[in-house]
Amino acid sequence: MGPLIPNGILTDEWNIIIAVLIGLAFGFILEASGFSSSRKLAGVFYGYDFAVLKVFFTAAVVSVIGLYYMDYLGWIDMGMLYVHPTYVWAAIVGGAIMGVGFVAGGFCPGTSLCAVAIGKLDAWVYVFGILIGVFIFSEAYTVFEDLYNGSFLGYITLMDNFDIPAKWIILGVTAMALIAFFVSDIVRKRIKKVFY
Known part of the structure; x- marks a missing residue:
């Protein structure tokens, strides 16, 4: 039962090398897909481009179906997978802040780093803003601690x-x-008629 490459076969050094290679491949795919473009990413919120919604929704569905098939075949044990803990208000407030930043800047944290890698100046500003936000949060952690650790529901799943x-x-x-795919196509066609 998972991991697919059992512990002991690869050294820690090889695990790091593989992680870097996967990261490079992921960044290359993001760039090749156009996800380093703030216009493409913000298009979801303005209704003219739903590629991000479709790609990430497809990834989620394919992943969950693949995981459960691998569990059924005995290749992995779903009970061993990590479930991120649920902190309700921290997730709501953090999601709202990230959503506003996403609409305003046209990037999420991952795609902003991809855009920085190809030299986009607006992405540099966005990443600098992320670093300022991280610094403020870390320095004022005692102010945010109750929100950060409050409303803990545990390691729950649907x-x-x-x-x-x-x-x-x-x-x-x-x-x-x-x-979502069907509705997004309808919205995109209507927005296209109005503005183009």
């Missing part, structure tokens, strides 16, 4: 929280993705 089998959650997420 299946655990709603007592619904995984197959129905996966079917629901897949249906949501297909509906």
Whole structure:
């Protein structure tokens, strides 16, 4: 049962080299897909380009289906996968801040680094803003600590929280993705008629 490359076969040095190679490949794919363009990324919020929504929704659906098939085949153990802890208000406030930054700057943290790598000046400004935000948060941590650690719900999943089998959650997420793709195409066509 997972990981697919068992511990002991690769040394720590090789794990680092593989991580760097995966990171480079991911950055190359982001750039090749046009995701280092703030106009393309902000297009989701303005309704003229839904490539980001489609790519990331597709990645989520393919990943969850692939993971559950690998679990079914005995290649991995889903019970061993890490579940990120849920802090409700921290997630809401942090998501709102990131959302405003995403709309205002046209980048998310990952795509901003991709754009920095190819020399985009607006991305440098965005990354500098991220660093300022990190500095402010770290220096004023005692002010934000209650929000940061409050409303902890534990290591929950949709299946655990709603007592619904995984197959129905996966079917629901897949249906949501297909509906989102359909609706986004309608919105994009209407925006295109109005502005172009």
